Amino acid sequence: MKRLNWDKVAVLSLFGLLITEAVWAAETLQDVMTRRGLTEKDILAAAKTYVPSGKRDEYIVFSSGGQSGHVIVYGIPSMRLLKYIAVFTPEPWQGYGFDEESKAVLAQGNIQGKAITYGDTHHPALSETNGEYDGEYLFINDKANPRIAVIDLHDFETKQIVVNPVFKSSHGGAFVSENTEYIIESAQYATPYENEYVPLEQFNERYRGGMTYWYFDRAKGRIIPEQSFTVMAPPYSQDLSDFGKGPSADWSFTNSFCSERYVGGIEQGKPPFEAGCSAKDTDFLHVVNWRKAAELVKAGKATLINNHHVITIETAVKEGILYLIPEAKSPHGADVTPDGRYIVVSGKLDTHTSVYSFEKIQQAISAGKFEGKDPYGIPIIAMTDALHTQAELGLGPLHTQFGARKCEAFTSLYVDSMVARWDYCEGKVLDKIAIHYNIGHLMTMHGDTKKPEGKYLVALNKLAIDRFNPVGPLHPQNHQLIDISNEKMTLLYDMPLPLGEPHYAVGINANLLKPIIRYKSGWDSRANQASPYKTLAGREKTVKEPGKVEILGTVIRSHITPEIIEVTEGDDVTIHLTNLERAQDETHGFALYGQNVNLSLEPGKTSSFHFIADKPGVYPYYCTEFCSALHLEMQGYLLVKPKNYQEAAKQAGETAIYTKADYDKQVEKNQATQTTIDQVVAFITSHNYQEFPSVVALMEDATDQLNFAKEAQTKATAAAAKEDWQNAALWAGQWWQYQVKAADIGLRAKAYLEQQGANKTK
Amino acid sequence: MKRLNWDKVAVLSLFGLLITEAVWAAETLQDVMTRRGLTEKDILAAAKTYVPSGKRDEYIVFSSGGQSGHVIVYGIPSMRLLKYIAVFTPEPWQGYGFDEESKAVLAQGNIQGKAITYGDTHHPALSETNGEYDGEYLFINDKANPRIAVIDLHDFETKQIVVNPVFKSSHGGAFVSENTEYIIESAQYATPYENEYVPLEQFNERYRGGMTYWYFDRAKGRIIPEQSFTVMAPPYSQDLSDFGKGPSADWSFTNSFCSERYVGGIEQGKPPFEAGCSAKDTDFLHVVNWRKAAELVKAGKATLINNHHVITIETAVKEGILYLIPEAKSPHGADVTPDGRYIVVSGKLDTHTSVYSFEKIQQAISAGKFEGKDPYGIPIIAMTDALHTQAELGLGPLHTQFGARKCEAFTSLYVDSMVARWDYCEGKVLDKIAIHYNIGHLMTMHGDTKKPEGKYLVALNKLAIDRFNPVGPLHPQNHQLIDISNEKMTLLYDMPLPLGEPHYAVGINANLLKPIIRYKSGWDSRANQASPYKTLAGREKTVKEPGKVEILGTVIRSHITPEIIEVTEGDDVTIHLTNLERAQDETHGFALYGQNVNLSLEPGKTSSFHFIADKPGVYPYYCTEFCSALHLEMQGYLLVKPKNYQEAAKQAGETAIYTKADYDKQVEKNQATQTTIDQVVAFITSHNYQEFPSVVALMEDATDQLNFAKEAQTKATAAAAKEDWQNAALWAGQWWQYQVKAADIGLRAKAYLEQQGANKTK
Secondary structure, X not given: OOOOXXXXXXXXXXXXXXXXXXXXXXXXXXXXXXXXXXXXXXXXXXXXXXXXXXXXXXXXXXXXXXXXXXXXXXXXXXXXXXXXEEOOOOEOOOOEOOOHHHHHHHHOOOEOOEOOOOOOEOOOEEEEEOOEEEEEEEEEEEOOOOEEEEEEOOOOEEEEEEEOOOOOOOOEEEEEOOOOOEEEEEOOOOEOOOOOOOOHHHHHHHOEEEEEEEEEEOOOOEEOHHHOEEEEEOOOOEEEEEEOOHHHOOEEXXXXXXXXXXXXXXXXXXXXXXXXXXOOOEEEXXXXXXXXXXXXXXXXXXXXXXXXXXXXXXXXHHOOOEEEEEEEOOEEEEEEOOOOOEEEEEEOOOOEEEEEEHHXXXXXXXXXXXXXXXXXXXXXXXXXXXXXXXXXXXXXXXEEEEXXXXXXXXXXXXXXXXXXXXXXOOOEEEEEEEOOOOEEEEEEEOOOOOOOOEEEEEEEEOOOOOOOOOOOOOOOEEEEEXXXXXXXXXXXXXXXXXXXXXXXXXXEEHHHOOOOOOOOOOEEOOOOEEOOOOOOOOOOXXXXXOOEEEEEEEEEOOEEEOXXXXXXXXXXXXXXXXXXXXXXXXXXXXXXXXXXXXXXXXXXXXXXXXXXXOOOEEEEEEOOOOOOOOHHHOEEEEEEEOOOOOOOOOOOOOOOOOOXXXXXXXXXXXXXXXXXXXXXXXXXXXXOHHHOHHHHHHHHHHHHHHHHHHHHHHHHHHHXXXXXXXXXXXXXXHHHHHHHHHHHHHHHHHHHHHHOOOOEOO | OOOOOHHHHOHHHHHHHOOOOOOOOOOOHHHHHHXXXXXXXXXXXXXXXXXXXXXXXXXXXXXXXXXXXXXXXXXXXXXXXXXXXXXXXXXXXXXXXXXXXXXXXXXXXXXXXXXXXXXXXXXXXXXXXXXXXXXXXXXXXXXXXXXXXXXXXXXXXXXXXXXXXXXXXXXXXXXXXXXXXXXXXXXXXXXXXXXXXXXXXXXXXXXXXXXXXXXXXXXXXXXXXXXXXXXXXXXXXXEEEEEOOHHHOXXXXXXXXXXXXXXXXXXXXXXXXXXXXXXXXXXXXEEEEHHHHHHHHHOOOOEEEOOEEEEOHXXXXXXXXXXXXXXXXXXXXXXXXXXXXXXXXXXXXXXXXXXXXXHHHHHHHHHOOOOEEOOOOOEEOOHHHHEEEEEEOOOOEEEEEEOOOOXXXXXXXXXXXXXXXXXXXXXXXXXXXXXXXXXXXXXXXXXXXXXXXXXXXXXXXXXXXXXXXXXXXXXXXXXEEEEOXXXXXXXXXXXXXXXXXXXXXXXXXXXXXXXXXXXXXXXXXOOOEEOOOOOOOOOOEEEEEOOEEEEEEEEEOOEEEOOEEEEEOOOEEEEXXXXXXXXXXXXXXXXXXXXXXXXXXXXXXXXXXXEEOOOOEXXXXXXXXXXXXXXXXXXXXXXXXXXXXXXXXXXXXXXXXXXXXXXXXXXXXXXHHHHHHHHHHHHHHOEOHHHOHHHHHHHHHHHHHHHHHHHHHHHHHHHHHOOOHXXXXXXXXXXXXXXXXXXXXXXHHHHHHXXXXXXXXX
């Protein structure tokens, strides 16, 4: 086929014509392109990234949220943000840090007794089985206060935070071993292991770095600090790490910068850290046999520091588990190839990316061939003895991930603002693409596993500058999606990050994630067990003891039980609420005036809130998730009586304002509403709705609501029989409320069936 | 042109051919459509929403973040999230609630002395001039603890929080008058105005609602509480409000629910609030002459309650500034038409949407024609006397906004999960579209101003259910973008909200926003004035008094001055840092181990952090924004010495490890680097770079860096002259660091010019 002239053929007008069957298409594709100034290349990129309503993304990305303290979840190729998971920073929408259950998780992260209400998250790691993602857990570090958090991917909640017992800084975590036995966290800025003052003059002697190996108990889904240990290292600012794979699985690799051990002092007229820490041409790659280290700990060869197992440098050297290899200075990223045979290290201030051979490293170790020792007695393997090859990729090479093709690697070039695609076997550049601007890490699909899937690459850029509509001096970050499925890389999409500064991200095939949609009724999600405070419908209660009130309540469309809580000034009050809903996405919230509480009660969850009722007054509470048409009416009052309050003689209470006529009118309306519901139900049941799981779920929910309606109807009828028209009318109204909820759900189901083109079966 | 067969013409293959000039297009558009299962309709929607790299969105949306406590900013049509502005909830990325300046803003929002660390934001309002958006300020309410926040759109920061002095709940804010004289905030759940206990038996007599009118001083950009006032109202659960426009500009309209004054009690076997609050067929629209109310306050006719001006119901009735009109029950939204002639009110539990005529309301008031009075003596205008028309739009009508066409309105239908487009003059439905699922508010471009721009509509849906990849029991919300520019509305895009539950949003033409990109050097952004702690380069200092240390420091690529801070246990320490950068997007951060601090220092900003150094030890600090290649080296140490610490005899300090050879080698490298820089500069200056403002800015920044390089070079040369090779080598290294920064910037500028097709001029 010969090349055709765009304008002459007017291809896009034809394209437009083809969709004129619908009146809606007042504009053709050509019109839209002209109006919006789009090129053909833009349309292709749009087509590669657009995900229509109700369709799913192919990959799910977990990105660190930087100093926001969160983990960010988004979809590829649409680049739509799906969730910010609160990890180190309290976040009220999720109730995180506002309910007692999650406050307990955050409190695990206290630093020397102080509450820290943020984190500087850097490197997320997905749990692996045999070197491949299994979709079960996510781990993330905090650089500012060295901690690791465990996130359960069954409900996307943070379950645990562990504090590093010997470091006071940690950039290089989290990375997992091939079967997630351990999560590594390396120190960054060296400090004394003890929590005490040591003058900087003793930096070389008393400040230390190291690598902590956190033991992960898969069955419990928790890190076990007692079974974890640290391999001490010199004060070299250890940086990123990676575990080996396959042949190198028993080893881990950690690079470093500032092996000059410079201690700054610009305020005294000395050159700053940035000069002193980048004066030498090389830093050190730390090579550790972690499996043997774990055995040494079991064998009692570790020292207890701060009640934590530490393998000293002396022991590590003696036992042959720690080696150093020179690497190009100020590197960022030590990345093991999918086959586990090579370790790729880039020096940000060197144009070379080095490919170290695991086999050569082992040969040197076996042969005892070292070029010397560092000042701490650690054997140094000569760079030339360990190198497979080096590649000159460009300015500021930083981080490497791998593609699906043989020997395919992608490396970010910070100073050049580019991504290089290259062959790590041959050390040969294949392709380059410009990004915008100053890329830090990059990420390919499953790019740090044994089986990279290729397809897409995300450039995690540190500057956005002119890419987006301006939003003040603080800019969003920019994640750029790049298509790597073809010979030439192509830029598909620019995604601004609205909150936080991501550093690294991992992308997993969406099919591997199987999150739940509801909890077992009465579940404490943070402890992952039935809550001792779970409550069933109709079993709500208030337990009062002198000076103490405990509420075991429930929430369901559209009321909170109890609606009135009376306590006395000074009472110690705890409110436990269980969401009785089974329906997907029927979360309720709970906010109470003046007491700094917001609970997020997803279907089945039980959450608690504790406070001292220190001031007499009237405190409204309500549901904070727009859950139903009667959401605004989902309210209540907490009343705090002054101490020694003298109850006035109870007033008559509310006046009866409803009559038999009101009751009759409501019943008539309910009967009409029932007719509508019956029609909707008839539509649904006359179609193959059983083939649509989400409609089956909606029908279950609607049935629940209609059962509630029957209960209210029974109460209304009973009140009417006693000629209590006030209550008869109100319960008849409640009966109708449930009908409305059922109708709402039914209409959603009907619309869904129509949209999906369900077949009529009856 | 006749309709052509899709397959036969193979239009899309041709389309593909047209882009084969580039090797990159291994797939044609047809290939992509087939692979991804996209329809022609999908491609059109993709083309209407895709914004290529570097291009801008047409509209900017400010959405409430619900119980996240933030305001969410995104672009239309791309639906990309641009920023979460922290308002009521501390947010570390922005340093909000972590620096002293923003802590002071949050502390303004304390409730009866208690710190509240979240908000339940509902309704954002953009400042207006003559009834049109002016792009200067944004206001947002907190429902949980009735507060209003002021956000400055020059830098997208929260500047002020005011606490409502008489309410304990407030859903219906913020809405502004035509020239932003006042911001309205109505009560929701009635409570006593006084902060004291009043039994629920006295609900009718002592619980009250109302509408607060906050006075906004445009010149100061702040609400002035002393000039604000409240119009007291019966305990009817006041809900949303709107100010009049044009002819009705002096009036405001506030609807309500639960005018039954039901007080709940499900735990006592009574029907719940949802039944008791929806028993009557109508609630009340409150009609207030706010301009006259403001005059009454000036005339001293207000009562002081909690030191705040309150116009009692009695005064309001006597002075003729408050009227009621029945409205369909449980409404949500009282929306004034662009011409100010009508008020549209929908009852969620009624299928009717009512259009009230302002003229008819005024006629009834003038004529003294009322159907009666409510129990509080407020005149009630008969619904029939005030109605212009009613329209039966569907189930659960909720909120209305306006289009660019004559009499064009859009109303959300919660139960039907639809949007109705209708004619409010004729009361006639024009079109309907299904959304997914259960829409709350909706929003059109400038849709609540005098001049709606139409084009796009956003459906703010309360449930997402099956729309996105699952992320656990807590789902994202779903904002659906709908094209309303044609006769039939069409769905363009589903956007998940990753954090918070938005309730309402406002969309402004992006051209109206003119945010700054840097602060004046040494700026306290929260107080909007020069910081008393601003510091210039070279003027950094540490002020020590017994028990007190104050640091006046700076940050710039890539060092913090000072790098070493020594204090004594128990010292009261304050650190003020000024970002010396002028370059766009060159934000630095500051985190310190163990002290719960993260500063966000945008270019020019001065921020402060205060703490008590209560534990001896070593505390690393560092920059938390990846600002440059030497970012990791942008570090320092805070050393806290124990009280009465005996200084050991100072050790020799660092050993000189660099020689003349090191210095010479570095200088040689620097000269080579300078050659590269010169080439890049030659490229830039040989093109018409002056025509690209962002390149001009980059060149300024690069010039700054090269000047810094010269300073370092001078120091290096001076040290070399003294044969101090240690410092000579290190300063030569620093000289090179600045060269690398200049090169980085220059390469970005060069790439930009190439991308933009700049012309060679020399």
